[in-house]
Amino acid sequence: MLELNAVESGYGETQVLHGLTLEAQTGRVLAILGRNGAGKSTTLKTIMGLLPLKSGQIAFDGKPIAGRPFDIAKSGIAYVPETRDIFPSLTVRENLEIAAKRFGSNGADWTMERVVDLFPRLGERMDNGGTQLSGGEQQMLAIARALLMNPRLLILDEPTEGLAPIIVKLIHDKLQELKEAGLSMILVEQNFGFATSLADDVVVVGKGQIVWTGSSDDIRADDTVQHTWLGV
Amino acid sequence: MAHDLGFWTLQALNALQLSMLLFLLSIGLTVIFGLMHFVNLAHGSLYALGAYFAASLAAIGGYWMGFFLAPVAVAGVGILLYSGLIKRMRKSGPMAQVLVTFGLIFALLDLTRIFWGDLALAIEVPALLDGRTAILGIEYPTYRIFIIALGLFIFGALAFVLGRTQIGAMIRAGVDNDAMAACLGINVERLFFIVFCVGCALAGLAGVVAAPLLSVTPDMGLQILIPTLIVIVIGGLGSLKGAVTGSLIYGFVQTFGAVLAPQLASVLIYALLAAVLVIKPVGLFPAKG
Numbered sequence: 048m049l050e051l052n053a054v055e056s057g058y059g060e061t062q063v064l065h066g067l068t069l070e071a072q073t074g075r076v077l078a079i080l081g082r083n084g085a086g087k088s089t090t091l092k093t094i095m096g097l098l099p100l101k102s103g104q105i106a107f108d109g110k111p112i113a114g115r116p117f118d119i120a121k122s123g124i125a126y127v128p129e130t131r132d133i134f135p136s137l138t139v140r141e142n143l144e145i146a147a148k149r150f151g152s153n154g155a156d157w158t159m160e161r162v163v164d165l166f167p168r169l170g171e172r173m174d175n176g177g178t179q180l181s182g183g184e185q186q187m188l189a190i191a192r193a194l195l196m197n198p199r200l201l202i203l204d205e206p207t208e209g210l211a212p213i214i215v216k217l218i219h220d221k222l223q224e225l226k227e228a229g230l231s232m233i234l235v236e237q238n239f240g241f242a243t244s245l246a247d248d249v250v251v252v253g254k255g256q257i258v259w260t261g262s263s264d265d266i267r268a269d270d271t272v273q274h275t276w277l278g279v
Numbered sequence: 280m281a282h283d284l285g286f287w288t289l290q291a292l293n294a295l296q297l298s299m300l301l302f303l304l305s306i307g308l309t310v311i312f313g314l315m316h317f318v319n320l321a322h323g324s325l326y327a328l329g330a331y332f333a334a335s336l337a338a339i340g341g342y343w344m345g346f347f348l349a350p351v352a353v354a355g356v357g358i359l360l361y362s363g364l365i366k367r368m369r370k371s372g373p374m375a376q377v378l379v380t381f382g383l384i385f386a387l388l389d390l391t392r393i394f395w396g397d398l399a400l401a402i403e404v405p406a407l408l409d410g411r412t413a414i415l416g417i418e419y420p421t422y423r424i425f426i427i428a429l430g431l432f433i434f435g436a437l438a439f440v441l442g443r444t445q446i447g448a449m450i451r452a453g454v455d456n457d458a459m460a461a462c463l464g465i466n467v468e469r470l471f472f473i474v475f476c477v478g479c480a481l482a483g484l485a486g487v488v489a490a491p492l493l494s495v496t497p498d499m500g501l502q503i504l505i506p507t508l509i510v511i512v513i514g515g516l517g518s519l520k521g522a523v524t525g526s527l528i529y530g531f532v533q534t535f536g537a538v539l540a541p542q543l544a545s546v547l548i549y550a551l552l553a554a555v556l557v558i559k560p561v562g563l564f565p566a567k568g
């Protein structure tokens with residue numbers, strides 16, 4: 048569904064990705080693992096067009112991906128960034144509506160009612176400002192907002208970072224529900240247990256390249272790769 | 280005279296009228312800056328152009344023709360500036376933007392000289408708004424009341440659009456975080472273009488309504504630029520609340536300063552600006568907290 052081929056990218060003069068190649072398949076969850084600074088978030092930002100693609104190709108459904116974040120979002124990729132990026136000047140409702148009104152045409156899968164069913168907590172906080180939410184609520188809102196784009200591919204950058212264990216469990220269960228409903232996902236995670244229990248496929252990034260590819264079961268059984276590339 | 284209530288009412292209305300004029304100018308500049316981090320120093324020149332267009336149109340079809348068409352014409356100039364210059368300057372950093380738009384001030388200044396000459400032009404107050412009206416126990420020029428009402432109306436309309444509509448939510452989201460807004464499928468560039476055009480039209484409108492009060496001269500844009508910048512620095516960048524608060528503060532400090540402490544009047548507003556910068560460098564109500 049999404050293919051990256053020999054991708055080079057980075058921040059300004061600093062190159063982070065050195066010929067990264069990976070593929071995410073329809074209806075499956077791909078986890079991207081690796082140490083801090085390996086290039087996981089950079090990979091996601093490059094997919095979203097937030098960082099310039101210096102060399103290589105990215106194809107979505109076989110077609111080269113358009114350059115600007117706005118076009119990429121329109122093509123069906125939703126992004127939940129590491130910093131969640133809830134709009135502080137907007138209420139919870141407005142944060143959701145901004146996605147719903149643009150992508151929620153008739154018969155769309157995800158509606159305001161459905162995301163509130165998924166995260167009832169958001170329903171109670173509809174008229175709160177975006178900044179009045181706890182970290183866990185912000186994460187729920189970021190995921191709900193992405194779902195309202197009715198994406199074909201959902202990209203999540205460290206959804207468990209900084210959250211209490213009980214919220215991590217809740218986010219896990221909700222993402223599991225989405226996976227069972229057939230939503231394709233790419234997940235960047237530091238939490239090894241969380242990532243491998245959700246993902247079908249796993250790639251490990253080291254120094255801006257893919258250094259290991261396999262399934263969740265494979266990587267759980269492979270102490271060497273865990274040691275060398277993840278420091279688990 | 281200072282014990283006369285009517286005197287204070289008069290000064291308060293004068294202050295309010297100046298505030299509303301500054302509000303029309305600063306709201307466009309501040310939202311353009313907040314949304315795209317673009318510094319457009321030529322915003323004051325658009326105000327001058329509004330006054331000149333109004334003067335020419337008034338000569339053809341009277342004040343109201345200028346009132347309705349001059350802001351549209353200024354928005355047209357804005358579109359030319361945007362597609363010819365500003366779009367290319369978007370990523371070139373504040374220094375280059377300041378230099379280019381600063382240069383633009385002088386280019387537009389000389390263009391107005393070439394087209395309209397150096398002599399000051401005057402526009403008549405329209406018959407409908409001529410004369411005085413009794414308000415709060417005093418007789419006050421009807422035209423100035425009209426400016427106050429217009430400013431309040433524009434403020435109300437913008438507060439509604441920004442606060443209650445989908446496009447307003449998109450603009451606020453873009454000011455908060457333009458990258459994330461784009462990731463939600465919002466065409467931030469197009470949004471900026473719309474905001475830029477509306478901002479230009481409002482600057483033009485300010486020029487139109489100011490024209491009958493002041494004489495229309497080539498340097499009027501330059502004269503209004505510094506007060507407008509002070510307003511948005513005091514108010515905080517990118518927010519409607521900041522623009523209206525900054526305008527009110529400037530209008531009242533300037534007007535009452537001139538009455539109560541004429542020797543200090545020209546210094547007072549700069550002292551206030553310095554105080555705000557020391558105590559709250561981001562301004563009173565910045566869009567980004």
